[in-house]
Amino acid sequence: MRISLFVTCLADTLFPEVGQATVTLLERLGHQVDFPAAQGCCGQMHVNTGYQRAALPLVRQYVEVFSGADVVVTPSGSCAGSVRHQHAMVARRLGDEQLARRAEAVAARTYELSELLTDVLGVEDVGAYYPHRVTYHPTCHSLRLLGVGDRPLRLLRQVAGLQLTELPEAASCCGFGGTFAVKNADTSAAMLADKMQHVLSTRAEVCTAGDSSCLMHIGGGLSRLRSGVRTVHLAQILASTQAAAPAAAAGGAP
C-alpha cells in the first residue's frame, strides 16, 4: 500500500527518530511511504489556544497536501484527533464550507499509527524485538478523541522480548495539554508528578505512548528527576528488530 506520512511538526523538528521509525516500520511491512515535503503543522496548538483564524491556513495546507493521498498516517493520536475533529469545524466556523467538506474527506483517510496497523493493514505482530520492561501511557486524545482502545497494547504484546507492565491510573491525563503546561504550569506540574509516580511504581525502564508531545512532558519530568526511566514513542519500539537491537538497547541518555 502507498502510505503518505504526516510526520507532525513536533516530530519533524524535535523528534525526527519518531518519523524515521514510522518509515522503517512501514517499509519493513512492505509498504511504500511517501513524505510530501510541503506539509506543515495540523494547527491544533492554534485551535486549542483560541487562534482559529491563524489555524485556517494550516488546515488548508493539510487538505491540499494530502487530498491526493490514498491513506495518511501520523505517529500522533493528538494530531490525528485534530485532523479528524477540528479541521472541518475550523473551516466551517470561518465560513469556508467547501474547505470543510474537503477536510472531512481527507480526515476520513487519516489514521493514527496503531489504527493504521491494526485496522487498515490488519497486522498486530509487526516482527519487532525490544527486550525491555515497558509501560504504556494511553494519551488522552488517542484514547478518548480517536478511541484507539487497546490497539497499541495489542501491538506491544506481540513484540518479542518486551515485558509489558500495567500503568496504574493509566487513563489519567499527564498534564501536558499544549499551552496548558505553560498557562497553568502549577496544575500541570501536579498532574505530571502523579503520572511520574505511577510510571515509577511499575519499575519499567521505558514509558511509551503514541504521542511525542505527552512523552516530551513525561520524559522531561522523568529526566529532571534523573529517574533513569526513558520515554520512547510506540513507533520506535515497533520499528526495533533483532538486527537493530544494539541501537535499540543503547537508547538515549536517561
Place this chain on the structure above:
Amino acid sequence: MTFLGMPPVAPPGVGHLRGADPFPVAARRALADSQLRANLGRATTTIRAKRARVVGELPDWEQLRAAGEELKTAAMAGLDEHLEQLEAQVTARGGMVHWARDAAEASDIVAGLVLAAGATEAVKVKSLATDEIGLNDALAARGITAWETDLAELIVQLGADRPSHILVPAIHRNRAEIREIFLREMGDVDPGLTDDPAALAEAARLHLRRKFLSAKVGISGANFAIAETGTLCVVESEGNGRMCLTLPDTLITVMGIEKVLPTWASLEVFLQLLPRSSTGERMNPYTSMWTGVTQGDGPQRFHLVLLDNGRTAALASGTGRAALHCIRCSACLNVCPVYERAGGHAYGSVYPGPIGAILSPQLTGVEENASLPYASTLCGACYEVCPVKIDIPSILVDLRARHVEAARREHHVPGPEAITMAAASWVMASGPRYRTAQRAARLGRLLGRGGKIRRLPPPLSAWTAVRDAPVPPPETFREWWARRAQAGALPGSGTGTGTTISTGGSPGRSEDDVTGGTSNEPA
C-alpha cells in the same frame, strides 16, 4: 437592557460566578495545601469508582445518555413555550410565578416574600441557584437568617467557607476538620463529639431539627420542572430537603430557566441518569415532587422564582448552549484531573470543574471569566462521563476562540501570544519558511547540556521549572528524508530498507546519539 440586541449577561458585583483571582493564581494557592490535595484525591477516587460500578450495571447506559441529550436539546429549542406553560400550570395549581432577570432581582423577590410571610428566618434546601445569586448574603442584609440544612452546606456555612463541589460542597474538608468546625460553631454540641461520621451526622441532625420545626419559610432550588403539569422536583440523599419542602408554611423555589422539561415522561430518563452519575447510587433516597399548593398538606403558599442571570445569553451562543443541558450531577468534576488537583475554589464560581469552566464564562461573558476556558488540558474525561453528553472540550475550545476574537476586536495591537500564533502559522504554512525556522531552532542546541535543556527564558521557563526540555536534533526529519532520497534510497521504494533506529528517548537525547539510518542504508 440589551447591548446591540444581545441578551444581558449576569451583572458583576453580586452573586458567586466570578473569582477574585484568575484560575492559575487561585490554583497555585490550592495546590500548596497538601491537606486539600489529600482530601480531594481520596474523595474523587472513591466517588469515581462508585459511579463506574453502577453505570457499568446498565446495558443501555449509552442509549440513556443519548436520550438525555436529545430531551435537553429539544427542551432548549422550545424553552420559551415550556416556561409559559409551566407558569400557567403552577398558577392554576395555586402557586405564584416570579420572573427574575438577574441575581439582584431574584434576591429582592425572595427577600420580599420572606418578609411578607412575617419571618426573619428561613430553612434552605441545598441549592446552587440560590448560591449563584448570593441569596444568603442578600437576605442577611435585610435582617433575614437563612439556615443551610444540607449537611455539607451546613459545614460550609458554619465554617464561613465557600462550597467547592456541586454535590459535595465540603469535599475539601475531612472529618477531623468537620468536628472542629462543629465544636467551634454549633454552640449546642456535646463537647465529647468524636470525628466518627455517624456521630457528626447525629450532631447535625439535632442541631437542624430545631430549625425545621420552627421555620415558617423554606427556600429551595429545583432539579427539574415539568411544563405540562407544573410539577417541581428535588432530588436528594439526606431527607433534610424533604423537611424544608414540607414543614414550613411558605415555600419559595428559585430555579434557573433551563431546568424546565416539557413532559412528565422525560423524568424517567433523568431520574436514572442523575443518581448514578452523581452519588453513584442506583436511586437517590429522596425524590420530592410537588405541584402548586395542596390544601391542608404541606406549604400553603408556593412561589416559583424563574432566574435568567445570563442564561438567555448562553442560549443565544450556538455551540455553547449545550452547557445549559447540565443536570448538576458533578460527574465531570470527579473525573477531571485539573479539578482533582486544584479543587473547586480555584474556579471562583459556584459552578466549578469542567462544567463550571464552560458555564460561568457564558453566564458572565467570557471576558470576565477569561481564565476558565483555559483551565483544562482538553483530556476529554468530562465528556466521556457526562450523562447528557455535553461536549465540554469542544465548548472550551469554542470559548477560547471567542475570547481571542473579543480581545482582537478590543485591542488593535495584538499581544505577544497573538503575534507568536500568527508568526507560527505564517512560518508553518510554507515549506521554505518552515525549513528556515527549523534551522534557527537548532540554535537551541547551544542551550543544551548533556542532551537536555534545563532552563529556558520566559514564558517557557514555566516548562523548565520542573521539566527538562529536549535539545533540537542535529538533523530534522525532513532533512533526513531529503538526504536519504539523495543517497539513493528512493522514498517510497518499498523495499524494506532496514534502517537503523535509535530509540533514544525524549528528551534525554545525548549529543552524539546519531539518529536515523546512516550506517546501513542502501547506498
